[in-house]
Amino acid sequence: MCRHLAWLGPEKPLGRVLMEPPHSLFRQSWEPRRQRYGTVNADGFGVGWYAPGDPVPARYRRAGPIWADLSFADLARVVRSGAVLAAVRDATLAGADGEAAAAPFAAGRWLFSHNGAIPGWPDAAASLVSALPPVDLLSLQAGNDSAFVWALVLHRLRAGEEPVQALGETVLRFVRSAPASRLNLLLTDGTTITATAWGDTLWYRTEPGRSTVVASEPYDDDPLWQEVPDRTLLTASRAGVLLAPLEDSAAVPKEPCT
Template sequence: MCRHLAYLGPEEPLGRILTEPPHSLFRQSWAPRRQRHGTVNADGFGVGWYASQDPVPARYRRAGPIWADLSFADLCRVVRSGAVLAAVRDATFAGADAEAAAAPFAAGRWLFSHNGAVAGWPDAAAPLVSALPPVELLSLQARNDSAFVWALVLHRLRGGDEPDQAMGETVRQLARAAPASRLNLLLTDGATITATAWGDSLWYRTEPGRSTVVASEPYDDDPLWREVPDRTVLTASRAGVLLAPLEDPALSPAHGSARALAPRSPKEPCR
């Protein structure tokens, strides 16, 4: 697994969000508190951020552990942003993609991260290849499961889907093909955050009208943190957070199960 975080709010030095909190994403690279799969997030890291007046984010990514990069410490001290997405990557099998395999992935104004794994990769995902035009397959940013998940989401965004629809449908599509997958996805365009909770922890902290953070786990012990229920899509802005249930294909009538999801309003506001 991995750990990731997205922030919207007043401009802050990156370090205020990523390295200074007592259980920051930086510390989660070697001592996560709520990680259910894997233990050390040392196979790369990345941060993407938005500058004022520029809708296209900048990125800084590396193939090694975040704690070994002294340049990142300097960057965190001086770079300020009001919209950030960052991730640390779990230790994985050796590969040739280096930092290209580290989130955040990017296209235009979008930043994306995947916390989880596609079960049976790559064989289980083979039936989904036909969902992508050949040029998009040839344009994959890396050859890992997260890059493929990003390609599926991006294809839907480019086709006109709203972010919550693009993320939710991609998760359901992957869950049908590879039911044991863990699919916590995180997406931002610098103004909104969309995330899915599917198989691992997801939390949010919001001060409506000021700031919102969505993360794999809380970076401090502030009582404002709330856990997102599993099988949920989250939509957030600086104004607050909305939660909506994601139907599990394994529990739908088409799969022969009579079990129903607990009733909930289509979009439940959270404060």
């Protein structure tokens, strides 16, 4: 129901990562190659990036399709970063949240995106409401399923959990309540990437010591791309990628996957 991407590497213009590759995230907004659910990602888009020396990311989000925003094309040509998270959105349900519903969601140093859906939303997630303090419910950034998933993840991060635990436990709680949920989550603080593959495609490409990208699908045909198995936790940095089974969310990945 979306396509998203997180990239860490040498500082470069946003457009080099998001628009120039032959099957870029920009192109995936109208012509994804491996999207299993939905066909066109035209219900909004967003980009978050980190500037050198500033741990709090900037964001640019809009309610319409990325191809219709000429201002973004100009911005992507000149804004440079070494850490980016971006998404193009295919809405689960029609709604009036507009730009507020477009990933990446943000809080402090974190950027977050959800590729997937909670079938039966919001009824299917009602049992999870008690996991959030009232102030967090009242502070939801939008009224859609992805914003609620983000609120649960953020609550765990603020409680001191590591990203791999916060994402893993959130996914497992959701699938117990709504077993048909698709929960590919993507989280970064500008230094590391944490992701889950649950119900949709996820790939990574790494040149250890230089750059790493984690994405819903490859943006080119480079043979370095590797598909992440379903029900997997991924952690990544510029040094490489580690994988662990998601069923055991407390597991610490030990073997690098290159």
